[in-house]
Amino acid sequence: MTRIDPHSFADPTQGRTTHVDLDLEVDFQGKRLKGTALLHLKDSREGALVLDSRDLLVEGVRDGKGNELAWSAGKKDPILGSPLRVEIPKGTEKVEIRYATSPGATALQWLEPAQTAGGKAPYLFSQCQAIHARSMVPLQDTPAIRFSYSATVTVPEGLSAVMSAAPGEEGPGPRPGTRTFRFRMPQPIPSYLLALAVGSLASRDLGPRSRVYTEPEMLDAAAWEFEGVDAMLRTGEEIFGPYRWERFDFLVMPPSFPYGGMENPRLTFLTPTLLAGDRSLVNVLAHELAHSWTGNLVTNATMNDFWLNEGFTVWAERRILERLEGEEAAALAAAIGRNGLEEEMKRFGPDSPLTRLRTDLEGMDPDEVYSLVPYEKGFLFVALLEKTAGRDVFDRFVKDYIERFAFTSITTGDFEAFLEEKLPGLAAEVDARRWIHEPGLPGNAPTFPSKRLETVRDALAAWKEGKKPGRDIWEKWSSAERQLFLQGLSGKLPARECAWLEESFRLSESKNAEILAEWLTIAAASGFEPAFPAIRDFLGKVGRMKFLKPIYKALLGEERTRSLAKEIFRKHSGGYHPIAREGLERLVAGA
Numbered sequence: 001m002t003r004i005d006p007h008s009f010a011d012p013t014q015g016r017t018t019h020v021d022l023d024l025e026v027d028f029q030g031k032r033l034k035g036t037a038l039l040h041l042k043d044s045r046e047g048a049l050v051l052d053s054r055d056l057l058v059e060g061v062r063d064g065k066g067n068e069l070a071w072s073a074g075k076k077d078p079i080l081g082s083p084l085r086v087e088i089p090k091g092t093e094k095v096e097i098r099y100a101t102s103p104g105a106t107a108l109q110w111l112e113p114a115q116t117a118g119g120k121a122p123y124l125f126s127q128c129q130a131i132h133a134r135s136m137v138p139l140q141d142t143p144a145i146r147f148s149y150s151a152t153v154t155v156p157e158g159l160s161a162v163m164s165a166a167p168g169e170e171g172p173g174p175r176p177g178t179r180t181f182r183f184r185m186p187q188p189i190p191s192y193l194l195a196l197a198v199g200s201l202a203s204r205d206l207g208p209r210s211r212v213y214t215e216p217e218m219l220d221a222a223a224w225e226f227e228g229v230d231a232m233l234r235t236g237e238e239i240f241g242p243y244r245w246e247r248f249d250f251l252v253m254p255p256s257f258p259y260g261g262m263e264n265p266r267l268t269f270l271t272p273t274l275l276a277g278d279r280s281l282v283n284v285l286a287h288e289l290a291h292s293w294t295g296n297l298v299t300n301a302t303m304n305d306f307w308l309n310e311g312f313t314v315w316a317e318r319r320i321l322e323r324l325e326g327e328e329a330a331a332l333a334a335a336i337g338r339n340g341l342e343e344e345m346k347r348f349g350p351d352s353p354l355t356r357l358r359t360d361l362e363g364m365d366p367d368e369v370y371s372l373v374p375y376e377k378g379f380l381f382v383a384l385l386e387k388t389a390g391r392d393v394f395d396r397f398v399k400d401y402i403e404r405f406a407f408t409s410i411t412t413g414d415f416e417a418f419l420e421e422k423l424p425g426l427a428a429e430v431d432a433r434r435w436i437h438e439p440g441l442p443g444n445a446p447t448f449p450s451k452r453l454e455t456v457r458d459a460l461a462a463w464k465e466g467k468k469p470g471r472d473i474w475e476k477w478s479s480a481e482r483q484l485f486l487q488g489l490s491g492k493l494p495a496r497e498c499a500w501l502e503e504s505f506r507l508s509e510s511k512n513a514e515i516l517a518e519w520l521t522i523a524a525a526s527g528f529e530p531a532f533p534a535i536r537d538f539l540g541k542v543g544r545m546k547f548l549k550p551i552y553k554a555l556l557g558e559e560r561t562r563s564l565a566k567e568i569f570r571k572h573s574g575g576y577h578p579i580a581r582e583g584l585e586r587l588v589a590g591a
């Protein structure tokens with residue numbers, strides 16, 4: 001067997017999937033998807049075809065002509081799931097699997113009506129990255145293989161289905177009380193970009209190529225917050241070249257969505273915690289949009305090359321931000337990122353192999369080792385290349401890179417070779433080998449000077465001397481500056497300082513989730529009881545791991561609040577996404 005990805009049983013020498021036809025019915029009572037996946041194969045070879053699967057109930061497998069094929073499921077690996085081995089005859093072009101997902105499918109969250117904005121209809125959504133697609137569809141679940149797809153999705157009447165694809169016609173379902181939605185995805189994608197959501201949805205056009213979808217109750221707020229999407233899209237094209245996915249629509253999710261955003265092509269998923277009411281968190285939309293070039297066109301071949309997706313995308317996101325909001329705004333965003341990176345470096349230790357850009361994750365669960373390192377160390381490395389080569393030269397390089405590798409999946413080695421080919425000597429000049437293959441943060445990391453950042457630093461220095469910032473300066477600060485200030489206070493504060501912050505700035509009432517979460521983390525670490533109701537409320541409502549993990553960690557880190565953390569987790573874990581639940585369980589168990 002020639003495996004090419006430590007997180008997949010797929011062996012491309014057995015055949016490669018080029019297209020998938022899905023026909024699925026969504027069963028909210030049984031919490032299952034049930035139906036068929038028809039895989040179209042290229043270069044198939046007689047013998048075993050091994051697919052990835054996790055907790056799927058397979059009923060049977062046929063070839064394209066309706067002949068039943070022998071199949072067997074191998075022992076379940078705790079990280080990879082079960083290899084599904086199908087015996088295929090010579091010349092097999094299609095394999096059809098009849099199956100159902102299990103209620104515990106790691107890609108899927110089934111929400112009760114109470115967990116939605118409307119409170120009346122249930123909701124289902126998927127999150128396939130990194131290796132969860134296999135719990136939704138049996139397939140070769142590696143980003144090294146790309147396929148186009150079509151889908152027929154039957155849902156209870158009154159609900160809508162959306163996918164990372166072009167919507168097609170919608171009509172009555174096979175039985176009374178059902179409705180069927182059709183989709184077609186002509187551009188080939190890696191499996192982790194497969195996505196489905198079902199619920200009570202409304203939508204509004206925001207530009208010729210963009211539409212926002214969300215529950216009707218959130219539509220006005222979402223449309224207002226992200227009104228600038230078309231300007232972003234045009235800016236992205238100016239810097240990175242043509243937009244190759246036709247449309248850039250997005251879906252604002254229920255609050256349990258475990259990430260800030262997910263770049264599902266043609267339908268980005270976004271957390272509702274971005275709805276700050278002042279457009280201060282639109283950088284996440286810029287980030288997911290930027291993946292349309294870096295990540296979705298040029299895709300990491302395995303999770304060992306994840307920095308190619310995220311490092312480039314953070315860099316691209318900040319380039320878009322710089323165009324739209326100016327250099328200062330981009331510098332503040334970089335400073336927030338740098339703080340996050342320093343935290344991660346402390347958590348892992350500077351010699352940890354997990355602080356390399358190119359990692360070796362064999363035997364490791366990508367969810368368990370997820371961190372900001374590929375994002376922010378990756379960003380600094382790309383920014384260093386840009387600074388050293390000069391912006392014009394580097395922008396030309398990036399456009400070439402995207403064009404050359406569009407709709408392919410590449411390794412770090414492929415990137416290094418292309419860099420040397422196009423900009424010979426640059427890698428040596430910046431010591432790229434050290435950046436990519438060694439742990440820690442090299443001393444030549446770029447910095448981003450900013451007047452506004454200086455003001456925040458001054459205020460933090462004054463705080464250490466016992467001088468509090470005035471109300472006026474806080475009022476003048478943007479959300480980013482406020483966030484930087486709170487980040488700089490670091491960890492545990494005496495109760496009277498917490499009380500002062502709360503009274504002066506009404507932090508527990510902040511509409512900006514970044515600021516609120518930063519504050520609640522401080523309050524949790526400090527055991528500041530007046531904020532406990534706000535902490536309970538937040539942990540019971542929001543499922544975004546970026547916020548949950550630090551708050552839980554802070555509570556678990558102190559004897560006095562450990563049982564509170566466990567009590568809150570027991571109460572709400574059923575409402576978290578399976579990926580978040582598992583991550584938090586590890587935290588709680590380790591405390």
Ligand code: BES
Nearest residue numbers: 129130259260261262263283284287546
């Ligand atoms: N693709 C990621 C989310 C992801 C990564 C999900 C790995 C599962 C496994 C997405 O583009 C992302 O990076 N989201 C960030 C946004 C941020 C960096 C602006 C997030 O969710 O916070």
Ligand code: ZN
Nearest residue numbers: 287291310313
């Ligand atoms: Zn990303």
